Each structure stands twice: as C-alpha cells, then as structure tokens.
Amino acid sequence: MTRPAPDTETMLRHWREAVPDDRLAHLVKDATRALVRALQMRMAEHAVSFGHWTFLRILWDCDGLTQRKLSEQAGVMEPTTFSALNAMERLGYVTRRKRGGDRKKVYVFLTAKGRRLQEKLVPLAEEVNRIAVSGVPSDDIAATRHVLLSIIENLARDEHATDMRMPSTRDLARLKAGSKNRRKRPRQ
Amino acid sequence: MTRPAPDTETMLRHWREAVPDDRLAHLVKDATRALVRALQMRMAEHAVSFGHWTFLRILWDCDGLTQRKLSEQAGVMEPTTFSALNAMERLGYVTRRKRGGDRKKVYVFLTAKGRRLQEKLVPLAEEVNRIAVSGVPSDDIAATRHVLLSIIENLARDEHATDMRMPSTRDLARLKAGSKNRRKRPRQ
DNA sequence: ACTCTAATCTTAGATATCTAAGAAAGAGCG
C-alpha cells in the first residue's frame, strides 16, 4: 500500500498521548503542514502553488500594490515575494509595471488569467476549510483564532522587546565553526 | 531602524480585521512562523536549528531509533530526516551505526554532546511557550489543542478517502506546460 | 547642486521541506 503522508497513524497516536506544553509549537506546525498540503494538492490541478495563492488572494482584493506592500500584507520578506512573483509572472498571472511617480517602486497587476483563477480557487480553499473544521464547535474555532493571534502578538512583542535577530546562515556557520564570540545586533 | 520580522504591525492589523473562514490556514501558518522563529533565534546560540531540535527531542526520549522510525515520530519524510541527520552528524550531535540484524537499517544514537544539549535547549523551548501563551486562558489553549488535532485528523482522513497525492515538481512542470492529462495515482 | 541617507527591488546563498526514483539488503515462494 502506498503510505499516506508521514505515517498519519503514528503521528496522531503521538499527539493524542502526552502533549506537554512545549509541544504546542509542533502541533501548530503539523496543522500548518496539513492545511497547506490539502490546499496545495487541490490547487496543483490549476497550476497554482500555495505561495502563489497567498499573493493572488491579496491581489484579488487590492490590485496594483507594490512588491513592498505585498510583502507586508502577506507577512513575508521581500525576497520571498520577489521570487513568488517571478514564478507568477512566468505563468502569466501577474505583470509588473513601473509608474511615473517613484521609479523605485514596482507595481504588480493581475492579468485576466490571474483574475479568472479566483472563481476556481476560492471554492477549493473553502472546501479545505470546511473539511478541516468539520465537527469542531465554532466556539472552539473562535477560541483558537484568539489563541493563535495572541501567540503571534506575544512573540512579536517579545522579539521587539529583547531586540533579537534571526540567525543568518552566516551566524550559524560561525557557531558551527565554534567561535563563540557572542554578537549583539549592531544598532543601525 | 531595523525592521522587526515582516512588519508586525501591518500583519496584526490585518488579522484583527476581517478574518473570513478561509483564512484560518494563514493564521495557523503565521503562528507557526512566529513560534519557529522564536525558538530558532534562541537555539541558534547553541548552533541548533529548529530542524535539529525536532529530532533531538525524539532522541532524548528514545535513543537508537532507525531513520525510518525517526521520520515517523517527527512526522516528516525520510529525505528530510536524512539531511537533518547529515547536518547533526557533522555537528557531532549524533552518530549512525548499522547493527547485526538488518543491514538495511541505520540506527541513530546521540553523542554525549548531543545529549548535553537537552539541559540547555529544553528551558529555551519552555520559555518560548510561556511567552507565547502568556495571558491566554488555559481553557482556550486546551480548546486550541483539540481544534488543531481535529484539523490534522480531518485532513488526513480526507486525503486517505479521496486518494490524493501531493503534486510533485514534475506534476507542476507538466501543468505549467499546459498538458492537462489528468493522472490518477497508479495504484501499486 | 551635491552628498548622504532611506526606501525599494534584486541577487546570493542557506535551511527545511517535499516527491520521485535509484541502490542495497531482506523475505517469501516456487
């Protein structure tokens, strides 16, 4: 028999047993994987990946944003947006244009093709959502929304407060090499 | 000023406003990113990435598993485990050994160095968890656990039932090329 | 007007993850 995903049974058993506090992160992560996976499988039929979906949805709502604004809305860094847009441009879903005002900015517009995807893709997303939360009381879903939002806020606040940085590949290389000279973020 | 992550303010405002049903997936995904990010920043000081943490934690609990079993426990595919273990072996956290019985299997063991990480890393994970859920009623957290677990179960069941596959890069290339010959999973 | 700084996009290179397909070792059966 073909195995489904990462052996579902083992995973579920794992989660049902002891789930100490520090495993909330993994539970959230696994849920993300399941959701993204379900969406991706459906959207692949229309040659759209999850990454594209993220940006398409923003553009359907508000066409003609700059890459910068798109990144903010999507909650990802510019290089991520940049490469996703490259792919989407290649597929003919968006076009990029510079406009008179600020020649730095690149405005992103949906093509007719990109716009047409909306009616096909949105039902798929709704289907996934319906399946995912079937049998779950809506009170619990509301609670989940609040909890997830709190987690995002709490961690963002903390990151601000403690002035941390994401370790870069360079940092990791340095640490792996064993040179333990701690470095504070050089302010500016 | 250095920007914190993907402009937190914009993101949070976004989430607080209308969050239609189909956005639960993105909310879960953002929470994952926040949690992974928070852990990663702390663990980087000890030259451990999130990927390593996943496997270390399993091994602390049960040393000497095969790569296959490790993959199942971690809920990821073998190649993921494989490359994580390569990195961890290079860093001197684990060793791989074949044993008499089945020469196919590769058993993974913690080194003293890998084992020592436990006392440093676990408190970091606990800290992240504490910060993440601070101010959140424990009832809500319990509800969240149930919801996330249901989501994982529902989607796994559905994937089984509808006999879907993850689109591979080859599938995507095919779709991009426009050849729409639908393909069912070849049973076997 | 010139220079310096800030904003924006781009490039470079890294990790984590996946599917597909190859290689090697065991297991089962005629």
Add this chain to the structure above:
DNA sequence: CGCTCTTTCTTAGATATCTAAGATTAGAGT
C-alpha cells in the same frame, strides 16, 4: 536456489522561506 517484492536509505531536483548585501532611485540637509 533464484527471482521477485518490500523495506530502508540515499540521491536528485523542486519550492518556500529566511538573512545579508548589492544596485537604483528618491528625498533631505547643507
């Protein structure tokens, strides 16, 4: 025994994501 099927690990190649740093254009201050 020998052939085939299965299990396990490995390799190949793709996407999504990040940090860091380069390139370009605007804007501000002197």
